Amino acid sequence: MMTYPLQESDYPVIEAAREKIKALYEEDKHHVGAALKTKSGKIVAAVHMEAYVGRITVCAEAVAIGKAISEGEKEFDTIVAVKHPYSDEINSELKVVSPCGMCRELISDYAEDCFVIIEVDGETVKTKISELIPLKYTRGS
Known part of the structure; x- marks a missing residue:
């Protein structure tokens, strides 16, 4: 997997996710925060929504993407998720934390050239979403 070192512009995205989950953490309801930076430079942050029926839990990355789109932003540059400990x-x-498989699909669907900030061997780096979901399914496949 090809990774890239973080740039100064990546740290505010991580901090936005950290601040969002620190502010809204609630045991058994919200333990992951995500933030994404749009290509226009706007940072949008959100938390995941836990549900007792696991299939209806909504990941923080999905909430952040939906929030950004709802605010008129459609082009995404970088996304990150941060887990609060129980x-x-x-x-x-x-x-x-790295995005789950469903979030990888969603990120790729909405921003096929998006960077994703992850930890690899204890180091925080970024990679392209295409590195996390190779040979992605498409309708034309």
Whole structure:
């Protein structure tokens, strides 16, 4: 997988996700925050919505994408998700996490050239969404 070092412009995106989940964390409801930077430079942040029936849980990346689109933003540059630890976890640090498979599909559907900030071997880097979802299904396939 090809990765790239973070640039100064990436840190405010991570911080927006951190601040959003720190402010809105609620046990069994919201434990992941996401932020995305649009190509116009706007940063949009959101939290995931946990549900007791797991299939209807909505990931933070999906909420952030929907929020951005609802605000008229359609071109995305970079996205990141940050996990807040549960109250019973020993490690209490906020951690950058990789998007799940469904979020990878969604990010790719809406921004096929989007960067995704992830952790690889303890280092925070970024990669293109196409690196996280190779040979993506398309309607024309």
